[in-house]
Amino acid sequence: MTHLKRRDIVKGLLLAMTAGVGHGCATTKAPSGRVVVIGGGFAGMSCARTLKKLSPTVAVTLVEPKQSYIACPFSNLVIGNQRDIASQTFSYAGAVADGVTHIRRTAVAIDPGAHKVTLDDGQSVGYDRLVLAPGISLDFDVLPGYDETAANKMPHAWQAGAQTALLARQLAAMDDGGTVVISVPENPYRCPPGPYERASLIANYLKSHKPKSKLLILDSKDRFSKQGLFTAAWKSEFGDLIEWQGLKDGARVVSVDSKAMTLTTDFDVIKADVANVIPPQRAGEVARLSDIANASGWCPINAATFESSLHADVHVIGDAAIANAMPKSAFAANTQAKLCALQIARLLSGQTPVDSKLINTCYSLVTPDYGISVAGVYKPEGDRWLEIEGAGGVSPSAASRDVRRVEAQYARQWYRSITQEVFA
């Protein structure tokens, strides 16, 4: 027997075993390359900063026109007169200190073939991998009568900032005995329990400041997040101040008239003193203009890596992505972003993506001292994020006031923790 033959046998054995084990024995190298992140919300900021920390040799650029970010979580407390909008506002300085380059421009086009992003000043930025975190855009084409002008009279307040402050001012100016109407779209939309937390915190304000007033929720669906918990809490905390009507009640809003301050449903025309119209939504503008969103208006992805199923080297995270069982929440955006950064760091250094679960927790405040939550654990399978059965779920329906108070405290701690991690 020759040495050559022995070597062949040994080599064959080695190959068979490594192939049989199926682990990526690919050589690793120091990650390098250019990563561009579009969007500076919970998803984009988390991803840019995590990636820079994991792979300091990677050039990370954040494309975000705003100088500061106004957070949506807890903005319902601003509307409910419990919190200042300033405490919702965060700067991008932390990312810059980490070594992320912040370009204060709007991305207007993406060329996935040429690996290039075009900015609103005509300049372009090249990338090896792109992370798209544009959040939502409000769909002003769907609900007749509701456009950007109408939103100045009937605020959506679904992107925090001037709209949040406007809705808070309208509630403060309303006479006691007025009617507040909240219109809620079909799924999917940003922050599934958000409209009901908002109704709660507005009712909490009305109860002590304008107790003769009413709050009417006109919903385009028949079931909603934490429904049993909200419904029980509304009864115990606010009596019959809040009335909820769903699709079966004919409550779907089909058009609005911002001059007459009326909302037309399948069944009725309702006059409002303050109208909060939460319109249908879709992925941020740049995702749709560049065909990274599909016909649904949202962006399909390969679950484990968040890579677009339509374009290579483009990852989509946060509200814009179709993450199936995972809700469009700041918590989900943050955890998706950290995992996406880890996957990109591995891919840039020649490693295979890692198999990881993700979690989400959404707290809602019914009053400042009454918190409820929903949690979930998720696993990737192909193009889907699936909820792990047996895990997750909502707060118990029968719980003491102490438990509700503790969950309200946890909600505040969560807000401090996540905003510190993402923006500090």
Added chain:
Amino acid sequence: MRKDLPGFAGGHSTRLISRVLAVSFCVSCLCQFVYADDLLAQARANVSACSSCHSGGMGSGKTRSDVMEGSGAKTMVPLNTLSAASIEQSLLQFRSGEREGTVMNRLARGYSKSEIAAMAQVLGSQ
């Protein structure tokens, strides 16, 4: 056949088999190592979500002994104050329902015991 594989019949056979065994032992060690490395990478990825609530700044004056009181602690514990063993124990107790919680009991049920052990190792060494 024998002509093609003379080593298996002749005097070289013992040496060859022992060499193959030695190599396969090394390969299996290597693969154990790679496998452990994958588990570690997976655990690192799994724990990346924890800091959304349990980032270091969330201590709010709570000490480790407050935390060790168990379910009496009403704060989101900064995990860098805990050992791997205590994190693993807490998560397993949340998972089994032995320890009451608000959210952690719901989340811990989404992980296997071995995933929890690996995650605790990563968190405890941070």
